[in-house]
Amino acid sequence: MSTMSNWLKAGLVGALAVVVLQFVGLIPCVGCITWILGYVAYGCIGALAAYWMSPPRQPGTAAKDGALAGAVAGAIGGGVGLVILLGLVTVFVPLGILGDALEGTGVDPAALWGTFAGLVGSLTCGTGCYALGVGIAAGLGALGGLIFAAIQPD
Numbered sequence: 001m002s003t004m005s006n007w008l009k010a011g012l013v014g015a016l017a018v019v020v021l022q023f024v025g026l027i028p029c030v031g032c033i034t035w036i037l038g039y040v041a042y043g044c045i046g047a048l049a050a051y052w053m054s055p056p057r058q059p060g061t062a063a064k065d066g067a068l069a070g071a072v073a074g075a076i077g078g079g080v081g082l083v084i085l086l087g088l089v090t091v092f093v094p095l096g097i098l099g100d101a102l103e104g105t106g107v108d109p110a111a112l113w114g115t116f117a118g119l120v121g122s123l124t125c126g127t128g129c130y131a132l133g134v135g136i137a138a139g140l141g142a143l144g145g146l147i148f149a150a151i152q153p154d
Contacts, residue, residue: 005065006049006052006053006065007049007064007065007066007068007069007072008068008069008072009052010045010046010048010049010052010065010066010069010073011045011049011068011069011070011071011072011073011076012072012073012076013045013048014041014042014044014045014048014069014070014072014073014077014141015072015073015075015076015077017041017045017073018038018041018042018073018074018076018077018078018080019076019077019080021034021037021038021041021077022034022077022080022081022084023084026084038077039136039140041073042070042073042074042136042137042140042141042144043140043141043143043144043147044144045066045069045070045073045137045141045144046062046063046065046066046067046069046070046140046141046142046143046144046145046146046148047066047144047145047147047148048069048144049062049065049066049068049069049141049144049145050062050065050066050144050145050146050148050149050152051148051152053065053149055153055154056153056154057148057149057152057153057154058149058153059146059149059150061149062145062146062148062149063142063143063145063146063149064142064145065145066141066142066143066144066145066146066148067138067139067141067142067145068138068141069141069145070137070138070139070140070141070142070144071134071137071138071141073137073141074133074134074135074136074137074138074141075134075137077137078130078133078134078137079130081130081133082127082130
């Protein structure tokens with residue numbers, strides 16, 4: 001029976017933390033803090049992957065494992081965030097809440113073409129942000145793994 005790789009375990013543990021942050025971020029005013037904590041979490045996820053490596057920890061290998069763990073956590077957490085976004089758009093656009101929020105901004109809510117355009121726009125923009133987010137998560141995970149291996153090689 002094969003064992004799960006350390007970077008995958010760290011990525012899945014980190015994904016759980018990122019998903020929790022996604023849901024906690026729905027609380028008004030708390031989202032301003034949770035997005036920062038998400039970035040910190042990705043670095044910690046990379047450090048966790050390096051921590052679970054067998055010593056001596058090589059910085060290059062730790063950075064690779066940290067990047068993989070960060071990418072796993074970013075992909076899962078970002079996917080949940082994208083689903084939350086699409087769910088919110090599906091609820092708020094038909095209720096006119098989005099139109100009320102845009103009042104005074106110069107954006108005509110009718111230009112959104114209702115739920116369909118809101119979903120398409122959110123999916124398009126969300127997908128681009130999703131890909132960027134996974135890349136950022138991988139980069140921060142690599143940095144966390146690299147720093148941990150440099151500080152704690154044994």
